Amino acid sequence: MSGLSSSSDAPVLVVDGMNVDIAVPAGALHAVSDVSFSVRPKETLCLVGESGCGKTITSLALMRLLPRTATLTARKIAFEGHDLAKISERAMARLRGYRIGMIFQDPMTSLNPVYTIGNQLEEVYLRHHRGASRKQARERAEYLLSRVGIINAGQRLGQFPHQLSGGLRQRMMIAMMLMCEPALIIADEPTTALDVTVQVQILQLLRGLQDEFNMAMILITHNLGVVARTADQVAVMYAGRVVEQGSAEDVFHNPAHPYTRGLLECMPKHGQAASMGRLGSIPGIVPSLVGNQRGCSFRNRCSLQMPTCHEGQIDLRPARGDHFYRCLLEPGATKPRPVSLGSAA
Amino acid sequence: MSALAMKERPQVATAIEPLAFETRDLSKVFHIGRKWYAGGQPLRAVDGVSLSLRRGEVLAIVGESGCGKTTLSRMMLGLQPPSSGEIFVGGEPLTNVDRKVFARRVQPVFQDPYSSLNPRKTIGEIIRDPLLIHNIGTAKEQVAEVEAMMERVGLARRQIHSYPSQLSGGQRQRVAIARALIIKPEIIICDEPTSALDVSVQAQILNLLQSLREQMNLTYLFISHDLSVVEYMSDYVAVMYLGRIVEAGPTSEVMNAPRHPYTRALMKSILTPEPGLGLPDIHLGRGFPDPLNPPSGCRFHPRCIDAMDKCSSIVPRTLTDGEKIIECHLHDPEMAKA
Structure with a gap:
């Protein structure tokens, strides 16, 4: 979709030979093996695969949020001049939420139930903008809530997460991620918990924001329909490895791997009934x-x-x-x- | 609300066999915030639903979360008493049917195979339980029956002593299906049976459900939000919106030529794996309405792109055309004249 215009831009993220091993009683579990990809601004890379294929571990590894028992190794993970596999925890904390935004599957569990929405949005901004006032933060929060399609944004800021529907909560998560205008968004199953009609609306919103804010996106999903309609590039994962990688057209029209x-x-x-065969x-x-x-x-x-x-x-x-x-x-x-x-x- | 009760399907009269399952003007009202001294605010989760299912048919119910499809299935399973209306099983009113007799005819398969199986029982015990409860056969016969059923649903015999935690999601759903089928029911109520599963496993389970239906002449009430699954599985489909059935009919007709604007939006929101098409424009105003304050007139009018003035004031009639049912002013010839 962003094809020609973005191909001249340098990639935002280059992952080269990433491995994640998790220590388990029986030995090492190779959760992610030899994964390499890159994403450019405005481009969407979809990681697709079934549960346990390593797609979520890949995203957690990029955010350096892996469990303690996991070890991350990579030839390089280049992002804005940093090597994410090597930089210190402090440096990583500065990038997380600021230059790399993340959206999770279930917005209810990723929000704090005892703080208002306004509070949680402002916190992101104040954390990364030293010297910014709460008023500035609130203005930005209100602007972004209306930008992601929430009506009565000012009023919503005073509400708690449980007062919102699933779709609104996910919009709120998107607004929260935009507070600092990240260069890269990692969205892990952002629409799996939502209704089909809301799913389309959220995906449209993300696509629009990506173009407006010049962001690259890594979209993790198990839904091939979502992949086909949003991805520029696709990486199909199986058992921790990428088994097929290419443009959405190539992968869907000429799938090379049996999986x-x-x-x-x-x-x-569409048009396929059970009477026509299994x-x-x-x-x-x-x-x-x-x-x-x-x-x-x-x-x-x-x-x-x-x-x-x-x-x-x-x-x-x-x-x-x-x-x-x-x-x-x-x-x-x-x-x-x-x-x-x-x-x- | 529903002065115009849905008419029965015309072919009902010609059927000699009684309907496997039928609901007439079924409603469920919950009282939200109810205290012992006050009534609370009424929420009409299901509002005047009339459905019928013949033996061997698959009827699918689709709709967004909060449309009342699960409440409907719970009433049809006898887990929740309806506020008004009637349910008939094999021509008999549900209230007259003994709980145990009902359970031998109607069995559920739930969405989440992780929480619907007792973690402290082995697979063999879980599948055998209904036989014990209904006191069917000797211990030896029961074990033989369990083994036969496990084979039928594609579970290995050695798994009889496994616990649910040792199985994958797809295998657990097979256990749930085996447990439902062991007492040879006529009707299976499947509430989102594959939505917790991966695509490849979903295909396995859907294929299994289809094979079992053919082998055992089963009747399914299939609840799902995934229209492509519904299209594959069902003979008839009913689209629910805020507790009402807004469109119903043979699946192929409804799917190929959806008439209600809501059905059309649902159809458009199916993301087929075709790259290059981009995201569809579903023409649907955002925001599922608050079921405590349903919109006046047609409940769908605030989200409808074809809404007319009268849609906000006049409740649409239920129109029947052969096997098809629709509730929309756009398809009401009298409304078009007015």
Whole structure:
């Protein structure tokens, strides 16, 4: 959507080779392995995958909000001249909420129930703007609440989170994130708890604000419909790894990885009734991520599994241009046949 | 409110078999802020709903949160008494049917498979419980039945001694389905059975529900907010808004040619996985109204793009056209004349 105009801009965030390991009694759980991506201003990158695929851990790692038992390693995570994997906790605290904003799935649990909305919005601003007055903060809060489509903004500032509906709370979270005009927004399932009609409105709002404030967005979701309609770039995650990455057009029109194809076949389509045949489904469940990971993590659920899928490490390879996938087969193959060595290069 | 009760579906008269399930002018009023000395403010969660379900059919109810779909399902499960109106099971009024007899005919599958299973019981015990309660078969027969049912819903036999915490969300939902089916009910009330599940698991569960329906001639009342799931699963669909059914009919007709402006907005808000289309413009004023103070006239008028003057003052009639039902002035020929 932002295609040509933004491609000349330098990326806001470059993640290169990020790993997150979590210590569990049985050893190390490889929650995120070898994840790399970049986002430019006004661009939306969607991380999509099922529960347990590592998408939320990826977002928490970028905000450095991982649990204590987790270790983050990366070749680099470059954001506005900082390396987020290396900077101190103090420096990170200055960026969090100021240059990087975050929206969570359930706005009720991410708001403090005993403070008014106005109080919580002002706090963000005052924390990052030394010397700003409460009056300035309140004016900005009121402006932003009306900007995200809340009527009677002034009156709403005195209310508590429980007095708002789910959609209004999520708008409020968006306003809170905008208090400091971040360069990057990380939205983790921002519309999952909302009704379908409200979901569309919130996504439209985010898209509009992104263009207006020149923000990059990482949108984390399990909903392929949301991905298709909002993403410029898509990264499909499975068992902690990116299995396919590319533009939304490439990934949806020419899915290269068997998992991506399986996911798309699982969705009921308009005009499809049960009498016309069953939905595609992916048998089995996500593998354990504890211990050494060898071969393709999807192999046990894959109908195209080959003996070679069990061995070694499978790297992301280009399907076409900027479209990458992590599979030994030709892009979009429907038969299990190993790639000849010549074309793998 | 509903002086114009919904007419029964015309084909009802031709059916020889009694309807599997029927509600007539069903309402539920809650009193909010009620004290022992005062009545509280009435909230009409369900307001004059008439539905009918034939054996082997799937009727879906769709609507946004707060539209009353869960309250409706709770009344149909006998978990909450209606404030007015009647429910019939197999032609008999619910009030005349013994609780245990009712439970053998109607079973629920709930949304959250994490909270609807007892964490201290094994899978085998959970699935066997209904057989114990209804005193069906000997212990040996019960265990055999549990094993057969587990196989039918796609659970491994070795999981019989597992606890719910050891299972994934999809497996738990299979346990909930097995528990509902073990006493061979006729009707299953599914309240958002897949909304807590991942896409690939959702597909597995929807396929399972369809296969079981065909094998066991089951009747489903399927409650969902996801229209693409409803389209896939159901034969008939009823769209609810603020406690009323605003449009109903055969799923393919309602989905392909939605007539009520609210149904149209719901249809537009389905995000199909087609890149490049961008976000749809759903033409829906924001803000679900306060159910304590429902708007006058047509309850949808503040959000409706086609609203006319009379929409805010006159309550729309219920119009029936074959199997289709609609409550909207736009489709009322008399209103168009006036």
